[in-house]
Amino acid sequence: MKGVLLVNLGSPDSPNPKDVRRYLDQFLMDERVIDVPYLLRAFLVKGIILNTRPKKSAAAYKKIWWEEGSPLIVLSERLQEKIRGNTSLPVSLAMRYGNPSIKHGLQELHDQGVTDVLMIPLYPQFAMATTETILVLAEKVRKKHFPQMKITDVPAFYHRKDYIEVLSRSISEALEGKEYEHILFSYHGVPERHIQKSDITKSHCKIDGQCCKTASPAHEFCYRHQCYETTRQVADSLELKEGSYSTSFQSRLGKDPWLQPYTDQTVEDFAEKGVKKMAIVTPAFVSDCLETLEEIGMEAKEEFIEKGGEEFHVIPCINDRNDWVEVMSRWINEWDTAETLPV
Structure with a gap:
């Protein structure tokens, strides 16, 4: 059975400094975000950045936080729901950092009987600190927890x-x-x-x-x-x-x-x-x-x-625009019926 996993960057659970600190720790300790040796990265992140940045970042998050929650999470959920209405396949949502995790998203699909996953990193352009880190973590999670699952990823669509x-x-x-x-x-x-x-x-x-x-x-x-x-x-x-x-x-x-x-x-x-x-x-x-x-x-x-x-x-991002939903749904349905991917 086939299914879809949308993956976005992620967000703290709240604009509280404690939650922001936890989020920044996971984000900045990623070797593809701060790509220096582990000990130096740990010194920079845990010894310096996490002692100064969380309060400042929390204040910034408070400025943009919506009543429903993090704008990025809310908008991603809206996109997910609209796509669900345009395809017969199960569609789950995950974040590279924070919640819901990639493991959670794959587990949700697994529980619905999905063995063949189309993963769509929600980044138009490829970068080490965005698409690549998603692909690497997803494969690590797949091997450890869902070894029978196959994951196919949609390549960068910047030129589509x-x-x-x-x-x-x-x-x-x-x-x-x-x-x-x-x-x-x-x-x-x-x-x-x-x-x-x-x-x-x-x-x-x-x-x-x-x-x-x-x-x-x-x-x-x-x-x-x-x-x-x-x-x-x-x-x-x-x-x-x-x-x-x-x-x-x-x-x-x-x-x-x-x-x-x-x-x-x-x-x-x-x-x-x-x-x-x-x-x-x-x-x-x-x-x-x-x-x-x-x-x-x-x-x-x-x-x-x-x-x-x-x-x-x-100018707002394309978020959950209906024409964007139609494009993504077409990619998904073409993969479902013809095994073709946007290139």
Whole structure:
């Protein structure tokens, strides 16, 4: 019997500092998030970060927390329920960090008699700290607890025509009737070394401004290339003029070089250069979360206004849009009937 597992990033159980600390511990101790030797990672996370960051992060979560709970969890559950209405297969939901866990999601499917799972990481682009860590943990859990179960994963869909159409439509609808001088495509940031580590050719990725434009097998797992390609395809779809849009990366941590340009600096630069009306979209996320609602929707907007900007239009993620539900349901049903996956 077949079934589906949707997997998103995750969230603390509450905006209480204790729950946020537990969540950050699991998240930051992941070797694919902070990819340094275990002892150094433990020193950084348990010795430094978890003694200072939980209270600050808890305050940020409180700003965006909904009455129903974490926005990311609530939106993921809404997506799950809508997809359930469009397919005959069991559909479970899991989070890489926090609850419900991947083990819980697989157990739920197992209890319904599922032996063949289509796992959909809810990330358009592939990255070590997102898709890869989901795949690795899911396989570990499968081997230990569900050895008879088969898992097939949906590859990164950043370039899929149907996904691009949904994303483009969501941007167009959000900006209808609004004036803006520039639209910024802001993606989650990762350390530059993650790009090199994901390079299957071991030689192509140089982050020099040209390698992402040069065809290579490395692009299958190159987060930077996939982000720029998402921007390019959406810009083509919306017929955006050259110079009216750009790409940046947010949420860096520590002092190591991360993908640039940085979103916070980019937003400030545009305001200081005289841009008064700006729009921003966050295509690295399917569901709105702390990074989109607080970091972009509150902090970046405040920075833009403080530096002289006037209007800052934050475009929601595609969340549980009906057209997105239709696309995902079609992928699932095609896999169910024809064993084909979106590529």
